[in-house]
Amino acid sequence: MLTRPDTTVVAARPDRRPTAIVIGGGFGGLAAAVRLGARGYRVTVLEKLDAPGGRAYVFRQDGFTFDGGPTIITAPFLFEELWTLCGKRMSDDVLLEPVSPFYRIRFDDGAVFAYSGDPDDMRAEVARFSPADVPGYERFMGLSEELCRKAFEELGDAPFSRFSDMVRVAPELLRLQGLRSVYGIVSKYIKDPRLRIVFSFHPLLIGGSPFSASAVYGLIPYLERRWGVHFARGGTGALVDGLVKLIRGQGGTIVFDADVAEILVRDGAATGVRLTTGETVDADIVVSNADAATTYHELLPETVSRKWSKQKVEKARHSMGLFVWYFGTKRRYEDVGHHTIMLGPRYKQLLKDIFARKRLANDFSMYLHRPTKADPSLAPQGCDAFYVLSPTPNLASGIDWRREAEPYRRTIEKRLSETLLPGLDKEIITSRMMTPLDFKTRLRAFQGSGFSLEPILTQSAWFRPHNQSENVKNLFLVGAGTHPGAGVPGVLSSARILDKIAPDASCFV
Ligand SMILES: Cc1cc2nc3c(=O)[nH]c(=O)nc-3n(C[C@H](O)[C@H](O)[C@H](O)COP(=O)(O)OP(=O)(O)OC[C@H]3O[C@@H](n4cnc5c(N)ncnc54)[C@H](O)[C@@H]3O)c2cc1C
Structure with missing residues (x-):
């Protein structure tokens, strides 16, 4: 019952919308929630952490704001679409520059x-x-454009639910050299060893080695050129907050500190979830934005048979781990750009250490983020906020991060002091780290991987966990571990696929 101030009593209309649970509030889960809300579902997002974003969680400490993960925003139309679905304009909430x-x-x-x-x-x-x-280089960009048009624009939001979907596109992917590696195609067109690195490193942004990721992922250079690279004023967290606002505006709910222990299945269909607290929540459909590997390995009841069996998940190739060090300095380093990729002395051999030999090398390549170049409000006045990200082996390596994290951080600090950030050790006033162990414990990432399943051909498209569970009716998957894959454009596209495969809300009325 709703009581109006004039004391007239009005019967509230019962909410007859079908219900959807979204497990996880990463970009994939938040986008899925907006899309389902727009299609008439009453959506509840259940998030394990105390705030939304997942890999895009925002850490605030000592007056600094650190975006936990994504900083390079590409294909912004995928975000704009979500605002449009709610009859709103993104620019009213988030400014992309x-x-x-x-x-x-x-x-x-x-x-x-x-x-x-x-x-x-x-x-x-x-x-x-x-x-x-x-x-x-020009010929390589021509190929990158073709790959982008086919693999991203045409197939990025196509559900690969049936093997015939794969067979249909295979000839085209073969013509576009999909059997080669990204480094392989770049080397075909470009001879200079340094330029080969410049145009082949992109798979690392989505969890793959340039030497084993399918050439299909050579689409990224063109994708970046076509739609640009953007920064959200206030940090990537502004996009997370914007999506949360959209969900709440639709009447959806986000529950934090809600760790899903099990997806409930009755007569072959998902019927809700059970939290680690024992509480159960029923729903007409369940969408898992939890790591796809973890979803199949840990969240489904033992009795449910599945294509992605525990053994298959364990044998799969999971992306590399990430060591991320967030730090604030009491001075500004005006010469340092917004995004810097700092390469170490080795490329192929370092990647072998990370992906194949799974050992923590003494040298490293890293990405240095300085968002305060664009937005000084992310740090106290006169200070800089940074993060440095270094790809490492995932937890299958057996590396003990409780022991290794601090020495590793110190080596990175020394290298930065010698190069871009002189005197760094004296300037740091706040600091925190994320290691593959945190990816496992905080985000429930299988093997602590940074980007879920590795993007190799045999784990792409139909070969990746499908967006619609093959075995459990009314269970859907979004996020980095499902098609089309990791990276913000990938996970937003996975949510777009839901529009094609999730039942129309009217089916439940
Ligand atoms: C350091 C870093 C930098 C990156 N930089 C970029 C970049 O610049 N540009 C780019 O495009 N991409 C970047 N990426 C990749 C991109 O961030 C990710 O691919 C993407 O954000 C993943 O989104 P997601 O929705 O799949 O999952 P996540 O963000 O991992 O969200 C999943 C959510 O599910 C929750 N969850 C898991 N299990 C449960 C459970 N059982 N119950 C309840 N909740 C659960 C987790 O807590 C988490 O919040 C980066 C990633 C990292 C880690």
């Missing part, structure tokens, strides 16, 4: 490649490193 250059790629000898979306500037940068490679 283009970043240029996209990144500065710094080689171990100090040489820097300014990587941008401007074709003339890029041609000039390529020529500065190797004039003979300009025509090959």
Whole structure:
């Protein structure tokens, strides 16, 4: 019953909308919630942590704001669509600003490649490193465009539920050299060893090694050029907050500190979830944004048979781990760009250490984020907020991060002091770390991987866990471990697929 101030008593209309539970409030889960809400579902997001975002969780400490994960925002139309679905304009809530250059790629000898979306500037940068490679670079970008049109624009939100879906696209993917690795195709077109790195490192942004990720992921350079690289004013957390506002505006609910222990299944269909507290929540459909590997390994009842059996999950290749160090300095480093990729002395062998040998090397490559270049409000006045991310082996390596984290951090600090951030050790006033162990315990990431299943051909499209469970009716999956894969555009696209496969809300009335 609703009671109005004039004391007239009005019977509230019962909410007859079908119900959807979304497990996890990462970008995939939040986007799924908005889409289901727009389609008439009453949505409840159950999030294990005390705040939304998942990998995009925001840490606030000592006056600094640190975006926990994604910082490079590409394909912004995928976000704008979500606001449009709610009859709103994204620009009223979040301001996206283009970043240029996209990144500065710094080689171990100090040489820097300014990587941008401007074709003339890029041609000039390529020529500065190797004039003979300009025509090959142009041909590579032609292939990247074709890959982007096919694999991202056409197939990125296509459900690969049936094997025939894969068979249908296979000839085209073969024509586009999908059997090769990203490094393989780049090397076909570009000869200079440093340029080969510049145009092949992108799979690392989605959890893959350039030497084993399918050439299909060579689509990223064109995707970045086509839609740009953006920064959300206030940090990526502004996008998370914006989506939460949309969900609440639709009448959806987000419950924090709600750790799902089990997806409830009756007569072959998902009927709700049980939390670790023992509480159960019923729903007409369940969407898991929890790690796909963990969903199949831990969240389904033992009695439910599944294509992704425990053994299959254990044998699968999981992406690398990430060591992330967030720190604030009491001075500003004005010469440091917004996004810097700092390469170490080794490339192929370092990647072998990370992905194949699974050992923690003494050298490293890293990504340095300085959001306070664009938005000083993320740190106290006169200070800089940073994070540095270094790819490492995942937990299958057996690395004991309780012991290794601090020495590893110190080595990174020393390298940064010697290069881009002189005197760093004296300037740090706040600091925190995330290791693969935190990815496992905080986010329930299988083997503590940074990006869920590794993006190799045999774990892509139909070969990846499907967006619609093959075995359990009314169970759907979104997020990095399902099709099309990791990265913000990938997980937003996985939620887009729900529009094609989740039942219409009217089916339940
Ligand atoms: C450090 C870092 C930097 C990155 N940088 C970029 C970038 O610049 N650009 C880009 O595009 N991508 C980037 N990525 C990748 C991108 O962030 C991820 O692929 C994407 O955000 C993953 O979203 P998701 O929805 O799949 O899952 P997540 O963000 O992992 O969210 C899953 C959520 O589910 C919750 N959960 C798990 N299990 C349960 C359970 N049982 N019950 C309840 N809740 C549960 C977790 O707590 C989590 O909140 C980065 C990733 C990392 C880690």
